Amino acid sequence: MSVLAEVLLALAALMLLSTVVVVVTIRVVYTRVRRSRVVGASLLRVRATLTVGRQHEVLRLRVLLSDTLASGREALDLADRTGRPRGDLHRLFERIRGEAAAIDAQLTLLSSERDARALADALPAAGVRVEQIRALVRRLRAAVSTGLVGATDDALTGLTADVDREVAALDAGVRELHALNADSPLPGRSAP
Template sequence: MTAVAAVILALAAIMVVSVGTTIVVVRMLYKRMRRSRVVARAALRTRAALSRGPQREVVGLRIRLRDTLGSGQSAVDLALGSDGPRGELPRLFRRIKNEGAVLDAQLLLLTSETDAVVLAEELPLARRRVDDVAGLVRRLRATVAGGRGDLTDDVLLALRAELDREVEALDAGVRELHALNGHDHGDMTGRKYS
């Protein structure tokens, strides 16, 4: 009996460890998924598709706000990744992002509102605030693009001029090679047969 008891005890220990490990892994995956921007964005888009009326518009505003802040973050990352001037750009975007987070919290609160009158009153204000944040991010992106655009245009013009010179030199070299090959071919033919 002691051998059977030891086997049962070992199986029970394995089962407890397996269940514990499974619980830990599932909790870790759940937390990671909740923090994932992709999952959050997909969940928000699904919620927008399933919502109706003013609730749908509020969720749509949240999606627009998140997409706008994401594009602003991309612009700031691009500006920081280049050798261009950094200045106050990251600090300004952090302020925009903080205001966007406050606005997102307000919109989240509006999604739970059931009173149609309150929604009708708050929706135009929320729409205007999202438009304001979008306008700020557009200006920020234009600033980044403008700061990089002049440099890019100058570099492209210089590259185009250099490429044109190289193509002309290559054409001249090919013509010269054909001219030399024409004379060499005739000379070689003459030498072979003489």
């Protein structure tokens, strides 16, 4: 009987340990998924699609704000990868993100508003703030683009000159080859 009790005790311990491991794993995965920006943005987009009325407008503004910030981040990441001078763009973008976070908090508060009149009064001002953030990010993207285009224009000018030179050399070579072939008969052909 004691062997059976030991086996059952060991089995119970294994089951308890497995349950603890599964619960901890599920909790870790859940927290990572919950904190994920991609998942959060996707859920926000789904909520904005499924919601109607003024709440839809609030969620649409939040999606617009989120997309705008992602666009600005991508532009700065691209500027970092190319190694072009960036000046204070990162610091400015962080300030923009700070203001956008405050606007997003206001929009989150508005999304919980149940008074239709208060919501209707607050939406135009929120829309203006989101547009201001979008305009700032557009200007930031334009600055990054200008830095990339200026360097690209110089490189393309040099590349165009090199290609033109190579095409001219190939044309001269083909003309010379035709001239040589016209002067000497091909094997198996008689000269004119």
